[in-house]
Amino acid sequence: MHELALAEAVVSIAERHAEGRRVARVELAVGRLRQVVVDSLAFSFELVAMGTPVEGAVLVVDEVPIVLACDACSAETQVETFPLACGRCGSLEVQVRTGEEFHVVALELGESRAATARR
Amino acid sequence: MHRVRVRVVENVLDANDTIAEANRCDFDAHAVTVVNLMSAPGAGKTSLLERVLGELDGIRLGVLEGDVQGSLDAERLATLHVPVTQIETGRGFGGECHLDANMVRLALPQVPLDELDLLVIENVGNLVCPAEFRVGEHHRVMVCSVAEGEDKPLKYPLMFRACELVLVNKVDLLPHLDYDLEKLLRNLDAVNPGIERILVSAKTGEGVSAWRDWLARASAHDAVPA
Numbered sequence: 001m002h003e004l005a006l007a008e009a010v011v012s013i014a015e016r017h018a019e020g021r022r023v024a025r026v027e028l029a030v031g032r033l034r035q036v037v038v039d040s041l042a043f044s045f046e047l048v049a050m051g052t053p054v055e056g057a058v059l060v061v062d063e064v065p066i067v068l069a070c071d072a073c074s075a076e077t078q079v080e081t082f083p084l085a086c087g088r089c090g091s092l093e094v095q096v097r098t099g100e101e102f103h104v105v106a107l108e109l110g111e112s113r114a115a116t117a118r119r
Numbered sequence: 120m121h122r123v124r125v126r127v128v129e130n131v132l133d134a135n136d137t138i139a140e141a142n143r144c145d146f147d148a149h150a151v152t153v154v155n156l157m158s159a160p161g162a163g164k165t166s167l168l169e170r171v172l173g174e175l176d177g178i179r180l181g182v183l184e185g186d187v188q189g190s191l192d193a194e195r196l197a198t199l200h201v202p203v204t205q206i207e208t209g210r211g212f213g214g215e216c217h218l219d220a221n222m223v224r225l226a227l228p229q230v231p232l233d234e235l236d237l238l239v240i241e242n243v244g245n246l247v248c249p250a251e252f253r254v255g256e257h258h259r260v261m262v263c264s265v266a267e268g269e270d271k272p273l274k275y276p277l278m279f280r281a282c283e284l285v286l287v288n289k290v291d292l293l294p295h296l297d298y299d300l301e302k303l304l305r306n307l308d309a310v311n312p313g314i315e316r317i318l319v320s321a322k323t324g325e326g327v328s329a330w331r332d333w334l335a336r337a338s339a340h341d342a343v344p345a
Contacts, residue, residue, distance in 0.1 A: 002248060002251075006131055010131055012134070017125060018125075033276070033280075034251075082273060082276055082309050082310050084309075092309070094312075102130060103128055103129060103130055104128070105126070105127060106127055107125045107127055109122065109124075110122055
């Protein structure tokens with residue numbers, strides 16, 4: 001869904017935090033429960049970043065697994081897909097601990113563009 | 120080149136969510152309960168709104184209508200003397216196949232919030248994108264018709280997880296379909312355990328009073344006097 005619009009949001013966040021410096025790397029956390037197609041996002045990211053301080057940055061996506069905390073047996077288990085049932089006891093009374101993230105986690109920044117221009 | 124790692128931890132959809140919060144503040148300031156109504160195209164959102172409108176005595180309803188093209192749904196509802204505002208779907212973050220917080224915010228000046236108790240935002244027919252974009256609503260309701268197949272919850276889990284009520288529509292068709300209603304309900308529980316569901320038919324009126332009661336309860340709980 002809308003990987004192009006999502007890529008625009010990622011580039012915008014990266015640019016803002018970069019404060020004029022070149023961005024070498026953008027680290028994302030994308031939970032397995034989100035409806036994001038990572039390959040499309042990476043492709044769109046490359047397009048959107050062109051002409052910005054984010055151009056050429058490597059996009060690194062950490063696909064966060066689905067971890068459930070069980071209300072019935074207190075276990076924390078990882079599941080791959082639906083149904084979201086406790087991996088130990090099978091109960092559907094669970095909370096999603098991880099798997100719903102969609103964050104820009106960190107950036108790796110290089111020198112400022114002004115410094116590059118002065119050389 | 121000297122490199123430095125900077126920790127950010129910013130939600131990609133923060134920009135949308137910030138605007139959604141602003142919308143929510145405006146709704147609360149006017150004591151209007153807002154329901155985001157979603158579904159696949161043709162599941163029956165507009166028909167169910169038409170049907171329940173006649174039963175909402177004492178609750179002043181308005182509709183914010185989102186469509187990719189045209190204003191057919193808005194026109195249908197306008198004939199029932201309900202304030203309807205059409206949203207232009209081209210002015211948001213990603214295009215026309217869902218409503219986002221910015222599109223809703225741009226439409227708010229045309230919505231008579233002072234004259235409403237309840238605002239239903241009828242989203243674009245789409246089971247994928249609307250689930251991701253909060254628009255400032257208090258409640259999210261979806262319509263799933265029995266003409267769509269029992270496996271919909273498994274195929275579109277995010278939408279079914281994002282909502283707190285599913286209206287299972289077109290139950291009048293059940294005698295004519297090879298449809299396993301119990302299977303649908305099991306699939307609902309597989310992706311969103313215990314999610315509230317009401318079996319309805321916009322055609323015969325079955326279940327509409329329960330849908331009406333749900334709206335009335337939602338409207339009463341969320342009223343926050345300014």
